[in-house]
Amino acid sequence: MHEPMMTYLQGQVVEEEIHLTLTELCHTCGIAVEHVTTWVVEGVLEPIGQTPQEWQFGGASLRRARLALRLSRDLEINAAGIALALDLLDEIEELRTRLVRSGRS
């Protein structure tokens, strides 16, 4: 790649500018629709909208879905276990954040 002028790619910040449909989320993370559906039932992901066709996932779902995928694949955790693990990870994160705020980490 030899380019006479530097061009810089402009990206979009997923968390702020983007909502994903069920199909887009599955494609982006490389997961099957059934996985995402199960995770929604278990409360791992919380889309806006009633039916799967109407579901809109906020950008933050991207990180959550990929984390859920890695945990279920690497550790063979089922959907309920994933939901529990993510809740606990959120809680740990929250506690760590408090440590950071108080300068004790």
Add this chain to the structure above:
Amino acid sequence: MEFKDYYAVLGVERTATEDEIKRAYKKLARKFHPDVSKEANAEARFKEVGEAYKVLKDPETRAAYDRVGNQWKPGQDFQPPPDWDAGFEFSGGDPGGANGGNFSDFFESLFGGRAGHAQTHRQNAHAQGQDHHAKVLIDLQDAYQGAQRSISLQMPMLDADGRLVTRERTLNVSIPKGVREGQHLRLAGQGEPALGEGPAGNLYLEIAFRPHPHFRADGREVYFDLPISPWEAALGASVTAPTPAGPVQLSIPSGSAAGRKLRLKGKGIPGDPPGDLYAVLIIALPPADTEVAKDAYRAMQTAFDFNPRAGMEG
């Protein structure tokens, strides 16, 4: 090449049963999973454990590995003997498998040849290319000002023979002002090229900040420790404090205790609304290393009738 003792990696005997191997693997996988573990070398250990399990869980690959292992002595440089796997029948499953790539040279030398062909088959001749993900480190200042950065990415991919190779590519990316840690930047069309006439996949960059000696970011908020002297804390003062956007004058209210947070509104990570910057006060004690300094402390001792442990009695 270094010989890898997969039994030692999993902490099991060479005579371990399948169940014992599985149990040992499960325990170590939970312990070192990079999303869960905070151990410094978690990712490397997790990969090592996964590689060991891939070989030992399958009776065929385990038997082949044992045959190689029996001829090897500790400390000896390892080269796979020619035809080491002759006489073993592999049932076509790939030892590579789900996690795709990133195995040690040792693993690749033994099992790599078979690892490549487990491609997902696409139904559609004009399918959209796969999306790719990568994590990039930027400086906190980049989030304050926006920046243009060249980012090197390692891309594992299959070559013409189906072997896994790593290709490096450099992307010039505009870092948008106000981006926060953990957010993703979507670069349209920078993922995997499409098959046929389908659109190319997207590339998602997860943003992380390089550790900064002073500043810690939490979402839009940014924190830093501001050391002050005991007299500045007691009497109040105006001090110069660093911020990611340059130094500012900050007034310390009189009677400030250690740990007090002073908010600099809107001086956190830019945005709508912008985050706040917090100075967390730390009271630094001057050392009593000269007679003058010692006298000053003694003068304080007589001047104050002060018992810091007054609340602890009883």
